[in-house]
Amino acid sequence: MVVQSGQEHHRAGVFKQQNKTHKHGRHRSKGSISSAVKGKVSVKTLTKRARKELKKDERRNQAVQLRQKKRDEVLLKKRSLGGACTAPFLIAVVSLNADIDPFGILEFIKQADDEAVITNSEEGNIHISVPRFKQRFTLVVPAPGDLFSSLDALKVADTVMFLVSASSGETIDDAGEKILTAIMAQGLPSTVVAVTDLESIPPKKRHTAKQQVQKDVLRWLPDEKIITLDKIGDGLTFLRKVGSQKQRAVIQRDRRPHMLAEVAEFMPDDEGSTGTLKVSGFVRGCPLSVNSLVHIPGWGDFQMSHIETTSDPHPLDKGRAARDGGMETNDSDTTRVLATADPRIQESLQSENSPDPMEGEQTWPTEEELDEAKESLEAKRRVKRVPKGTSEYQAAWIPDELKDDDDDDDDDGETDENSEEEIMKMNEANSDGESSCGDEDADDYETITVTEGGVDAQRYDDKMDLTEEQETLKKIKEARTDSQFPDEIDTPHETPARVRFQKYRGLQSFRTSPWDPCENLPVEYSRIFQFANFDRTKKRVLKDSKETEGAMPGWYVTLHIHGVPQHLWAARRSGHPLVVYVLLPHEQKMSLLNIVLKRTGPIENQQPIKSKEQLVFHIGHRRFKACPIFSQHTNGSKHKYERYFQPEATVVASLFAPIMFPPCSVMAYSEMKDGSQALVATGSVLSVNPNRIVAKRVVLSGHPFKIHKRSAVVRFMFFNPEDVTWFKPVELRTKHGRRGHIKESLGTHGHMKCVFDGQLKSEDTILMNLYKRVFPKWTYEPFVNTPPSLFSNRLTDEVME
Numbered sequence: 001m002v003v004q005s006g007q008e009h010h011r012a013g014v015f016k017q018q019n020k021t022h023k024h025g026r027h028r029s030k031g032s033i034s035s036a037v038k039g040k041v042s043v044k045t046l047t048k049r050a051r052k053e054l055k056k057d058e059r060r061n062q063a064v065q066l067r068q069k070k071r072d073e074v075l076l077k078k079r080s081l082g083g084a085c086t087a088p089f090l091i092a093v094v095s096l097n098a099d100i101d102p103f104g105i106l107e108f109i110k111q112a113d114d115e116a117v118i119t120n121s122e123e124g125n126i127h128i129s130v131p132r133f134k135q136r137f138t139l140v141v142p143a144p145g146d147l148f149s150s151l152d153a154l155k156v157a158d159t160v161m162f163l164v165s166a167s168s169g170e171t172i173d174d175a176g177e178k179i180l181t182a183i184m185a186q187g188l189p190s191t192v193v194a195v196t197d198l199e200s201i202p203p204k205k206r207h208t209a210k211q212q213v214q215k216d217v218l219r220w221l222p223d224e225k226i227i228t229l230d231k232i233g234d235g236l237t238f239l240r241k242v243g244s245q246k247q248r249a250v251i252q253r254d255r256r257p258h259m260l261a262e263v264a265e266f267m268p269d270d271e272g273s274t275g276t277l278k279v280s281g282f283v284r285g286c287p288l289s290v291n292s293l294v295h296i297p298g299w300g301d302f303q304m305s306h307i308e309t310t311s312d313p314h315p316l317d318k319g320r321a322a323r324d325g326g327m328e329t330n331d332s333d334t335t336r337v338l339a340t341a342d343p344r345i346q347e348s349l350q351s352e353n354s355p356d357p358m359e360g361e362q363t364w365p366t367e368e369e370l371d372e373a374k375e376s377l378e379a380k381r382r383v384k385r386v387p388k389g390t391s392e393y394q395a396a397w398i399p400d401e402l403k404d405d406d407d408d409d410d411d412d413g414e415t416d417e418n419s420e421e422e423i424m425k426m427n428e429a430n431s432d433g434e435s436s437c438g439d440e441d442a443d444d445y446e447t448i449t450v451t452e453g454g455v456d457a458q459r460y461d462d463k464m465d466l467t468e469e470q471e472t473l474k475k476i477k478e479a480r481t482d483s484q485f486p487d488e489i490d491t492p493h494e495t496p497a498r499v500r501f502q503k504y505r506g507l508q509s510f511r512t513s514p515w516d517p518c519e520n521l522p523v524e525y526s527r528i529f530q531f532a533n534f535d536r537t538k539k540r541v542l543k544d545s546k547e548t549e550g551a552m553p554g555w556y557v558t559l560h561i562h563g564v565p566q567h568l569w570a571a572r573r574s575g576h577p578l579v580v581y582v583l584l585p586h587e588q589k590m591s592l593l594n595i596v597l598k599r600t601g602p603i604e605n606q607q608p609i610k611s612k613e614q615l616v617f618h619i620g621h622r623r624f625k626a627c628p629i630f631s632q633h634t635n636g637s638k639h640k641y642e643r644y645f646q647p648e649a650t651v652v653a654s655l656f657a658p659i660m661f662p663p664c665s666v667m668a669y670s671e672m673k674d675g676s677q678a679l680v681a682t683g684s685v686l687s688v689n690p691n692r693i694v695a696k697r698v699v700l701s702g703h704p705f706k707i708h709k710r711s712a713v714v715r716f717m718f719f720n721p722e723d724v725t726w727f728k729p730v731e732l733r734t735k736h737g738r739r740g741h742i743k744e745s746l747g748t749h750g751h752m753k754c755v756f757d758g759q760l761k762s763e764d765t766i767l768m769n770l771y772k773r774v775f776p777k778w779t780y781e782p783f784v785n786t787p788p789s790l791f792s793n794r795l796t797d798e799v800m801e
Contacts, residue, residue, distance in 0.1 A: 081158060082243055084316040086554040087282035088127065088136035089242055090260060092157035094150050094183070096176030097165045098791040100196055102141050105163060105229055109139070112235030119314050121262040123578065127314040128239070135243045136316055140260065143575035145175055145791030147182060147677070148623075152297050153577045154183050155253065155621055156260045156284065159190045159242050164217065164226070166209045167197035171216040175790035178679065180220055181600070185667050185682040186618065187250040192241060193217050194229035252620050252664045255542060257288040257551075259559070261578035262313075266569040275566055276305065279580055280558040286582075289550040290339040291346040293583045294561055297621055299568050300782060301349060301588045306340040307551055308558040338557060339550055347583070351590050351658065355526035465673065472607065479608035479644040487643075488699045488767075497700070497718055498726035504698060504770035506730030511636050515773075517691035524778045528656065529589045530690050538661050541585050573786070581621040586659050590780070592690040593657045595619070595666045596633055597681040598650045606647035609670070609680060612777065616669040616677055616784055619685065620660050625671075625781040628653035629774060631694040641696035641774050645681070652686060654694060655776050660685050677787045695771040702766040711743070711755050714766050718750035727768065732756070735765045 054062065082089045095102045106126060110118055117129040126139040140157070142149035154160060160183070164171045172180065195213050198206055214226050227241065228234050259281040268275035290307045311334040365373070491497050507513040531537050551557045559580065572578075595617075599606050609615070612627045630642040630651040642651050653668075662685040669677040702717030718724050724745040732740045732754060740756030754766065 077247065080553065081247065082135040082137070084134065084136075087284055088129075088138040088314065090156060090158045090284070091137060091139045091242060092150075092153040092160045093139055093141045093163065094153075094160055094179065095144050095163040096172045096180060097163070097168055097170065098145065098173060098175060099168045100144075100163045100165050102144060102163060105194070105196060106139060106141070108229060108232055109235035109238060111232045112239060117315070117317075121313075123261050123264060124575070125260070125262060129314065129316045130239060131317060133240065133243055134316065135239075136314065137239060137242065138260075138314075140577055141575075142577060143573075143789070145179075145789035146576070146786075147179060147790060148298070148786050149576045150179055151182060151186055151618065152579045153260075154186060154189065155297070155581070156258045156579050157189055158247060159192060159245075160188070161192045161194055161238070161242075163229075164193060164195050164213060165197050166195050166213050167200050171213050172220070178790060182618075182667060182679060184220070185600070185665060185679070187252060187665050188248065189250055189253075190242075190245055190248045191221060191224055192238065192245075193221065193224050193226045194234075194238065195226050196229055198228055199230045254285055255545065255661075256584060256621075257283060257285045257292075257553075257582035258621075259283060259288075259580045261580065263558075264578050266564070266566070268566055273566055274563050275569070277302075277561040277564040277569065278558055279561065279578065280310070280556070281580070283551045283553050283555050283557055285553060286545050287548045287550050287552050288557070288582055289548045290341045292548075292585075293347045293349065293588050294559065295581045295583050295588075295621055296561075297579055297581070297623060298784070298786075299564070301351070301583065302561045302563055303346065303349060304341055305560045305562045307338045307560070308335055309338045309551070310335045310556060310558060312556045335558075347585065347588070349588065351588050352527045353529060355523075468673065475608060475610060479610075479646065486699070487697045488701055491700055491716075491718060491723075493719055496720065497723040501698065501770055504772045506727070506769065507771055508731055510638060510640070510695070510769075510771070515638055515693055515695070517637075517693055520773070522775050524656065524775070525690060527778075528591045528690060529586070529659070530591065531688065534688055537586070541661065545584060579621075584661060587661065589659050590656060591659050591688050592692070592776070593619075593655055593660065593688055594686045594692055595628075595653050595655075595683055596650065596686045597645070597653050597666065597668055597683040599645070599647055600679055600682050603647050606680075608647065609645035611641070611643055611645070614671070614779065615680070616671055617655075617657070618665075618667040618669070619657065620664040622658065622660070623784050624657065625779070625784055626655040626657060627777055627779040628655040629694060629776045631692075638693045638695050641694050652692075654692060656778050656780050659688050662686070671785075675785065675788055694774050696774045698770050700768040700770065702768075704760055704762065704764060704766065705751065707760050707762065709759060710740075710757070711753060712760050712766075713746060713751055714754050715749075715751045717766065717768065718752065720750055721745040721748060724750060724752045730768055730770070733767050733769070734760065735767065736761060738764070740766075 080086050093102045093106070110116075110126065110128065113130050113132065115131050117127075117131075119127045119129075121127065124141070128137045128139070129135075130137070140153050142153040162180070164176075195210065198210060201209050210226070210228075217224060217226055227237060229238060259279065261279045261281050263278075263280040265278040266275050267278065288307070290304050293301050293303060295301050492500055507515075561580075609630075611630045614625055614627045616625055617623065630645050630653055631639040632642060633650050633652045634640075639652065642649075645651055664685040666683045666685060667679060668681040668683075670680045671677050700717050702714040704712045705715045706713040718727070724742060728742045730742075732742065734740075734756070738756045738758050738760060740754050743753045743755050745752050
């Protein structure tokens, strides 16, 4: 066939049908496969490339690299403590029984190794350097039974040693349980449990006694195995375990530089009221900058003037200790200034915003504006007095006789307005009736004093506070009523409902209805600080804290803290460890903290806590007093206000306090009249968000009077037609799930005709939900009284016969 010039053959496209080849069963070479494929790429291959999926060898190599990285991090963290050039292991010794003497137990540890170098600091801390382990240890003993002292020591400790007794009746007594509960709620570091007095038990009963102690300890620390500490050899076993065990991370401690004072000295200023506090110790956690602020628990926030570095007074080897005299040397040739504060970049002590009362005010109006305002006033026909927030449209149908009420700021008195007062009447005996008995009967009787049940009733009553008993009973009754009928109140008779509830509003949907968070804010909001994006700020602050230049962890430095009040130094108690925490940026500023709280302790001992009741909070390294408001822990933009913190409940407490970056542990204590404190709730910081809307709900209830299919006549919700007209736009609901609205008012006594989405039942109750936003009060108090010792105030039970 002759092909003419210019003609082209037909070429099949890429979508040509490809029939299956015959499966001949022979092996196909790579060349044949590539020629058959003709450059086409599998769809799975393209998907893997887009998702960057690794091959098997690459995945194996990646797993090896991650494993090696984690191993290096663990080794680096382990080597960052206890070495010759790092900070020693800081061990807090806490006894959980009043019969244990912790200072006597320390003698076994001090005599554990003959080659160990033992030095003491001015603050009473014991330093033990063991050359055979190439490790150093620091032991701090807080005051036994002192709650604040134990919590402050555990804020900086790497390991805590709990001392329990095998010879006493209780392994952990009541005071020890309170201390242990608080320590676990604050954040538990690595633990060691040592049992004492085991040698005083007969040899045949020692194994049984040790098993009983182990059983009691497992209730609190399930994975902890106890050790014996009764001999000198046991001390070496304890040090070996502390030096080799895995360190437990406490995030709120590791993210901030901190220090336990080894030497503290106060130098008063010329004025005499303040001075400079010189604190020496090992830097722990993160690098310490001289331009940051420091916080001393119980004292407050302060600035540093400069940081000095000196030689390590507690070396590892014995030769250096002999050369240095075994104690700290403050010679001028070994002390140098490491860093000096720069006023331009140093953190400010300003904690509150200073609002300008004239900010936002207009200038004096011009003559044209005055004439325009005069004409607008003349154009108005009448002036009405209406509640705040009323629009012009709403004011058009408000009756003229409406007047404002005096005050509606009391949030706690709504449940008691319609209740009747109980009147106690005492009947006096008639003297004539008493003398009506015959003389012959008087000889047959005599008057004696009987002690019922073998208890001295008068002495028992003298120890009780009847006023507190009545207040507690009243609180329990109100909390029970609020739990059974949540937020329901009676409509007052003497005050119009439109005036009594003029600050409340109706919402079609509590979850989706809009509510402006910047609407009608109190004046306290002008004193606090708010973040544009709190999560982004937190991420930046934590990243910058790791890259800070200054004193590195493990260095022995001296902080010069100026502006410390002299009365705080004079009131310092002996045996209380001095702890210094370095604040992150913005942590000295006031804002609105939202913290999640859960009730703790046995349910039979839990009493309801009223909202706005004063509590003592331990948040991270801070402790202070405040009166929070409680709300539900739910999702969404609005959260319902809780009048009471019920037993076994979880709520969100909102209060004004300094900023704390989460995660951060929280403990709430209730202060008793005798000065003691009881732990009532534990939790953590949720957010720092002033825009969290806490809406208080009141529920007005009515009862059906007449029912006809979907319509009904409702009474007892309002008592005048004006109130019915005022609340006509608000949606109604019933306890059986019906929804409806007010159609019209009937008569002059508050009856109203309502229409619902279904047939009502005669036993149903009609409800109307009203909401208003509530705010916490400015009740922040930074200073908290120290409670009495738990061990010294142990109550002995009296044997009643």
